[in-house]
Amino acid sequence: MAATKKHRRYGMVVDIDLCTGCGACMVACAAENNVAPAPERATDRTGITPMRVYPVHNGAPGDRRQTAFLPLMCMHCSEPPCESVCPQQAVELDEATGIVTQMPQRCLGCRYCMTACPYHARYFNWWDPQWPVGMEATLNPTVAPRSRGVVEKCNLCASRLHAAEDQATAEGQPMPATYVSACVEACPTGAMVLGDLDDPDTEAHKLAKAEGTFQLLAKLGTRPKVYYHSSRPWVRSLSERNAKEQAHA
Amino acid sequence: MRSAILFLAGLVSVLTAGWTVFPRALYKSSPQPLQFNHKVHAEKAGSECSSCHEIRADGSFSGIPGIANCAGCHPEPQGTSLAEKTLVEKYVKPNVEIPWHGYYRQPINARFSHVRHVKAGKLKCETCHGDHGKSSSLPPYEENRISGYSRRIWGAKMLRVNIRPDEGMKMSDCENCHAQRGVSAGCLGCHQ
Ligand code: SF4
Ligand code: SF4
Numbered sequence: 001m002a003a004t005k006k007h008r009r010y011g012m013v014v015d016i017d018l019c020t021g022c023g024a025c026m027v028a029c030a031a032e033n034n035v036a037p038a039p040e041r042a043t044d045r046t047g048i049t050p051m052r053v054y055p056v057h058n059g060a061p062g063d064r065r066q067t068a069f070l071p072l073m074c075m076h077c078s079e080p081p082c083e084s085v086c087p088q089q090a091v092e093l094d095e096a097t098g099i100v101t102q103m104p105q106r107c108l109g110c111r112y113c114m115t116a117c118p119y120h121a122r123y124f125n126w127w128d129p130q131w132p133v134g135m136e137a138t139l140n141p142t143v144a145p146r147s148r149g150v151v152e153k154c155n156l157c158a159s160r161l162h163a164a165e166d167q168a169t170a171e172g173q174p175m176p177a178t179y180v181s182a183c184v185e186a187c188p189t190g191a192m193v194l195g196d197l198d199d200p201d202t203e204a205h206k207l208a209k210a211e212g213t214f215q216l217l218a219k220l221g222t223r224p225k226v227y228y229h230s231s232r233p234w235v236r237s238l239s240e241r242n243a244k245e246q247a248h249a
Numbered sequence: 250m251r252s253a254i255l256f257l258a259g260l261v262s263v264l265t266a267g268w269t270v271f272p273r274a275l276y277k278s279s280p281q282p283l284q285f286n287h288k289v290h291a292e293k294a295g296s297e298c299s300s301c302h303e304i305r306a307d308g309s310f311s312g313i314p315g316i317a318n319c320a321g322c323h324p325e326p327q328g329t330s331l332a333e334k335t336l337v338e339k340y341v342k343p344n345v346e347i348p349w350h351g352y353y354r355q356p357i358n359a360r361f362s363h364v365r366h367v368k369a370g371k372l373k374c375e376t377c378h379g380d381h382g383k384s385s386s387l388p389p390y391e392e393n394r395i396s397g398y399s400r401r402i403w404g405a406k407m408l409r410v411n412i413r414p415d416e417g418m419k420m421s422d423c424e425n426c427h428a429q430r431g432v433s434a435g436c437l438g439c440h441q
Contacts, residue, residue: 092437095433144440165365166309168308169364169369
């Protein structure tokens with residue numbers, strides 16, 4: 001098995017200038033990953049949105065005001081603080097793919113990882129998932145639903161990677177350099193690309209190295225594998241601001 | 250002395266209950282909906298495992314074949330047995346799937362890729378399924394009343410010593426094999 005397995009380092013590049021904030025990625029993500037509809041009392045912190053489109057603005061008044069949208073998900077950090085704090089080894093930086101894996105079946109719900117994650121990429125299941133009658137038929141059979149009391153997050157559509165890997169194996173090919181996650185597939189403007197950041201032939205590799213590409217909170221040293229791109233300096237500057245600076249902007 | 254005897258008697262009865270009575274009560278046994286002879290199909294029809302249990306071009310695994318596969322060779326009963334008659338009348342003609350009990354079904358959070366094991370790993374079907382392909386009848390399906398999983402996952406023996414290759418499909422069994430063959434055992438590879 002090892003013979004055909006080539007290690008990959010999957011990551012994403014999101015072009016903020018192309019994102020219109022439509023939220024198609026959020027819907028696609030929830031449908032793909034069997035995220036149940038939120039109960040009415042859920043808030044944006046207690047509901048579950050492994051992919052969340054976050055609006056930001058430049059702080060200027062009147063017609064100089066500009067808005068941008070950041071699709072936020074797990075950054076698949078190369079130095080993931082969520083992994084080292086987990087007492088259950090429920091979080092793992094996968095060597096073969098670079099994906100930071102969350103294993104809800106191992107999670108005891110202590111939520112250390114949520115505190116450790118600087119990107120608010122993790123969500124706690126406050127309620128048992130419930131689907132309206134008939135909607136169970138739409139569940140994705142390749143993703144296990146999570147129960148109340150555990151943490152979940154973006155697994156970079158690992159089951160889609162599994163399917164792509166199986167197809168590549170059937171065709172006698174090594175692990176694919178790219179595959180299509182649900183959010184990438186759904187984005188109408190093509191604002192997101194996914195691929196092996198170390199493979200010079202992938203779009204993701206090229207865009208990650210392009211001018212105007214940056215990582216969120218790079219100063220923390222988490223080395224995210226999700227990159228953002230914008231030609232607007234004010235958007236880029238947001239990525240390093242802390243909450244205090246943000247409040248006074 | 251008396252208390253030692255009492256203790257031993259208690260120990261023996263508890264162990265007997267735990268090792269013989271409990272496993273019997275734990276599993277519910279049901280026959281398969283139809284008999285199937287793997288041996289005859291392999292020898293007379295000359296079929297290989299992959300003739301009916303196919304890895305598709307997209308790498309997915311067909312699993313237990315659908316009734317359309319049976320209908321190819323059994324549009325009419327091939328012989329006079331009751332199973333043949335049932336097959337054709339109850340399933341083939343009305344085009345109804347046979348509700349087989351899958352011996353090897355895993356929990357939903359486990360992902361097993363046949364193509365990775367068979368094609369990339371070059372494992373034979375027998376490595377995990379033993380002589381199932383040479384058997385002339387289907388054993389009853391035994392379901393764990395608590396977990397709902399097949400007994401093949403744990404294996405027939407509570408102690409798990411000398412279990413057959415087609416039993417013992419717990420995570421530790423997968424991990425042992427991966428460790429022996431030097432294959433990575435990250436969570437992501439086998440969980441979804
Ligand atoms: S973004 Fe958060 S959840 Fe994702 S790897 Fe980094 S620290 Fe962990
Ligand atoms: S909440 Fe779960 S995944 Fe997070 S640190 Fe605690 S046990 Fe680990």
